[in-house]
Amino acid sequence: MKKYDVTVKVNGVYRTRTVPARLTMVDYLRDECGLTGTHVGCEHGICGACTIQFDGLPIRSCLMFAVQADGHEVKTVEGLAGADGKLSVLQDAFCETHALQCGYCTSGMLMAAQALLDQTLEPTDDQIEEALSANICRCTGFIPIIEAIKLAAENLRAAAGGKVASVEALNV
Structure with missing residues (x-):
């Protein structure tokens, strides 16, 4: 399977990874970035457990491929807390x-x-x-x-x- 270099600003940090074309955003966040706060629920975009912010808008990350996020900004639940770990x-x-x-x-x-x-x-x-x-x-x-x-x-x-x-x- 073809792989692509993807650079995504995740919770304020630029991350570059080489990923398969069909890797979903939720799997990119969990497996490539180690951010497991975004949950995998139905994998069909119905439950909303995988909701993240993509360029400031809420999206279901199970319906998006990681390659589509190249050059964009993503915020996950881990990005809500302050740098000191204090809850928002x-x-x-x-x-x-x-x-x-x-x-x-x-x-x-x-x-x-x-x-x-x-x-x-x-x-x-x-x-x-x-x-x-x-x-x-x-x-x-x-x-x-x-x-x-x-x-x-x-x-x-x-x-x-x-x-x-x-x-x-x-x-x-």
Whole structure:
């Protein structure tokens, strides 16, 4: 099988690997980069467990080949925490509201939620539901996850004195 050199900015670090043409992005992240926080669920793009941010947008990494990411930027759940390992405001909110049980969907939920919070710190219920619509959780019933997103938005607004509309303005 033909192989290609691929350079992807993953969580702020450029990584170059030689990969087979049919290697999925989720397998690239897990096997080539050692980032196992992105979970392999259905491998058909249905469950959302493999959600990552690709150039700032949430995508299901099981539906994308690694060669398609050449020259692009990817953020995984490992990239949400600070350089010191401190959890992000969103991750803290998930813990505080018990928005995870078995944990299998959590990384995908976090990445979808973070993409929403990157756009607005005042998400409506409809925006939250839309942001999570490609992700499945069979344990929580979504209520604690929605509460976590609202709490994170509230905490981020409070940290900025209530005057920002997006996380990017906070530079966190």
